[in-house]
Amino acid sequence: MIEIKPERFLALLGFCFFAAWHLGAQTLINGAGSTFDYPAFTKWFEIYRGVDSNVSFNYQSIGSGAGQKLLLNQTVDFGASDAPMSVETMSTAPAPIIQLPIVAGGVAIIYNLPGDPRLKLDGPTLAAIFLGEITSWNDPKIAALNPGLNLPDVSIIPIHRADGSGTSYIFTDYLSTISPEWKQTVGKGSSVHWPSGIGLAAKGSEGVAGQVKQLPGGIAYAELAYADQSKIPFASIQNPSGQYVLPSPASVSAALATAAIPDDFRFSIVNSPGREAYPISGASWVLVYKAARNPGSGTPLASFLKWAITRGQTNCASLDYAPLPETVQQREIKILDTVN
């Protein structure tokens, strides 16, 4: 038996009390939701410790749907979702909820073709590919968009996400906006009923990128950061102004700046009209109760969010997120002033 001297024991006990008291003085804020936002939150939490060391955060990246559910159950203080919460779902909440765009990002169209040509595509062609109407890379419709490229007679293999994801939501939102046929037969959602017998599905962005790398003729969509890191070529997409635009933080910000954003922030920035706007862009929302359900967490949470949508935006550009435009930031600050 190890002997502990009484004075040492008391010192240890004192230390434990001190540590517990010190931790107790901290406000712990819990959040859950979108995996798309997770890298941004992680980075923000780390930097924000230098801004206000009395607040600590815990974010579970369990998916947008689960994030919405946990907020409605009041398990977490904030939720994050890649699609805005619908009017219908919000009506089931026990208290008023506000939702604000917090980050934005682009969805890149990645492909695997011999020689890695720089491909140009437009919405109707993309919809036709994923509907299985265009089946070969040397189809005249693709050739017409890419004069000068010698496209091979290789079957197109469309690959989509098998797991429910915000990336699928943005992509199908875009196709539904562009193609009435897509809207009719498939629709938009974080998982949809993909046209049967066409292509295949892979789990997660890493799975999709892996399949595209391995399958000659493969085409898929993935978050810009993923396409960038995996060094897979991605296409420039024609926007409503007729310009072919590559996805980048700047072109996604341009889409945000020119999109019409209503006061309830229930909007979509796909096919945004700006000249420099990348058409397959989307935002991600953070959801909080107007009056915090967990007493004492409202004000620090609002301060953090204000920081995140202003100063924080510059911190996450290196992660391939697009910064929110100044006008949007100002509108969100005004709303956050009412949170307590």
Next chain:
Amino acid sequence: MQEPSPMNDPAPRPAALSQPLPRWGDGIFKWLTLAFALSIFGLLFLIGYELVQGARPTLAKFGWHFLVSTDWDPVNDVYGALTFIYGTVVSSAIALVIAVPISIGTAVYLTELAPQWLRQPLTMFIELLAAVPSVILGLWGIFVMVPFCRDHFFHFLHERLGFLPLFKGPVYGVSMLAGGMIVAIMIIPIITSVSREILRSVPGLQREAAYALGATRWEVTTIAVLGQARKGLFGAVILGLGRALGETMAVTMVIGNTPQIAKSLLAPGYTLASVIANEFNEATGTLYPSALFAIGLVLLGITLLVNILAQGLLRTLSGPATNPRH
């Protein structure tokens, strides 16, 4: 102070031991273990109850039609489980076809034929294979096994046997066959190690008697050993099947996740466990998550059904139950 040595100074027996104690311990132990045993029933009941509760909206809306419908459309809230049931059953069947001969062959070699110095290392490697986490095996599947099989095996099947509907259609690599193969790799260790235990428990006398009758090694192995162990081996296969039905992560990564009933084994498919793993996180609304609960209920039902059928079949087989793990 010097302690008295027990040798020189035999102490009298402690009074406590010589007097009869009230036997609380035995009673408590009995009830405690009974409670543990009953908790298994409790757990199973709770799981079933929660699944039924969760699945209620779907069952109310679609009823039995849920089992025979091939629609799966979260946008329009229409759900059916048939494509997933098909995928689970077919991928497990492929896995068994591949794994059973390999596993039982390995077990026979290990107990009957292998030289002593080889037995221990081989057994160790088989158990190591069982310890590989499912997700690692899946990653290996997607980056190594699938490309290799696509270029060297699936294309060959498609070219030579493409006239059969089983091997028609484009070759993507990820497919029902790839899913079955990865599950086979996962269930080989369990079937092998259980079979090995069973074959080892066949009495040596049995073998000696067969040899004494002039049987060849082949006859000894097939008649005296495998014949005797039939029932236990069947149990080992059922254990493997149970694992195959529920296997999730590795399958999800290589099966292609496309809800369709394709005749071709080279076409992508989807399993019950995979669709839950893939879609539960982002399922919103009421009907969509409940449809996934219903899928879970179907999976539980299939597993129970397989086990009950297996128990029934096991009764019809003769021979002692030489299944040490059950």
